[in-house]
Amino acid sequence: MKVRILGVGMGPQHVTAEVGAALRTCDYVVAAAKSADDDLLAVRRAIAEASGVEVVPVPDPERDRDDPADYPRAVAAWHQARVAAYESVLRERGGTAAFLVWGDPSLYDSTIRIVDGLSERLPIDYDVLPGISAPQVLAAAHRIVLHPVGRPVHLTTGRRLRQSIAAGQTNLCVMLNAHLDLAGLDDWSIWWGANLGTDTQSLVAGRVGEVLEEIEAARIRVRREAGWVMDVYLLRAPTGRSS
Known part of the structure; x- marks a missing residue:
């Protein structure tokens, strides 16, 4: 076999x-x-x-x-x-x-x-x-590079987001999000996408404090339209904050 x-x-x-x-x-x-x-x-x-x-x-x-x-x-x-x-x-x-x-x-x-x-x-x-990964599609859809010049990107899950931030990570690609836990990160930048590459793809980018409600509404809409939602996002600390 x-x-x-x-x-x-x-x-x-x-x-x-x-x-x-x-x-x-x-x-x-x-x-x-x-x-x-x-x-x-x-x-x-x-x-x-x-x-x-x-x-x-x-x-x-x-x-x-x-x-x-x-x-x-x-x-x-x-x-x-x-x-x-x-x-x-x-x-x-x-x-x-x-x-x-x-x-x-x-x-x-x-x-x-x-x-x-x-x-x-x-x-x-x-x-x-291998296949095309969600972080690749996210970066292409938003026309961004996943990491600043000479800096790493930290891949993690929504379950471990807070732990990663507490450990000093400032540039994170977050997958497997049962829900969004972004309280207190209003000044961070986010590039978010759901059902990437499909007919129900949805994208939002901006400061967390300004776009969080838009993202939450988009998650509900995508789930209603497709019957499922898979989202991933890049989260980056304000310029000048170091790990």
Whole structure:
């Protein structure tokens, strides 16, 4: 058996020629189905159908999303449940399976870890092909560079934003935002985007104190229009503040 982990950006328009060619070598796509009307599963179907590849939906195991006390342990348990669910599909079907990963598999995605777990249970070989990441699309959409001259950019999640700022980070690209926690950062600059590269893309930029309400309204609108919202933003401290 073979598994191909393919980065597909934010949808069919971001599938690279390399990934498209790899997908056409696969017998089927394994995809998590989070609900009966999973909009993100529909996008995966569109990508697979363009290459004539069947999608095998797998009900996604339940996960504790209410900020559990031991977050790493909760995620690890969820990953193990996913491994077990996918294992049954691979054992039954064999052949070459693909996993289509939003953005790029290297950034805040656990597909590689899950397939590592599968490889401990099954005789599979796997490879990974990169995709266009959300920070790349955000920077292009706003026509910006993610970092000032000679300075780093810190990649983190909404869950760890406050911890990162407390540690002295002043230029942050923030992903996986269950909600926006920007209180007290009114003078910081933000470049925000949701559902990047799709028909429901929304962009806002400015001082946090001036545009926060606009961003919150845009998140609600995008979720209503698309059925889902994935947002990412660059947050930068006022000029002159150092880490």
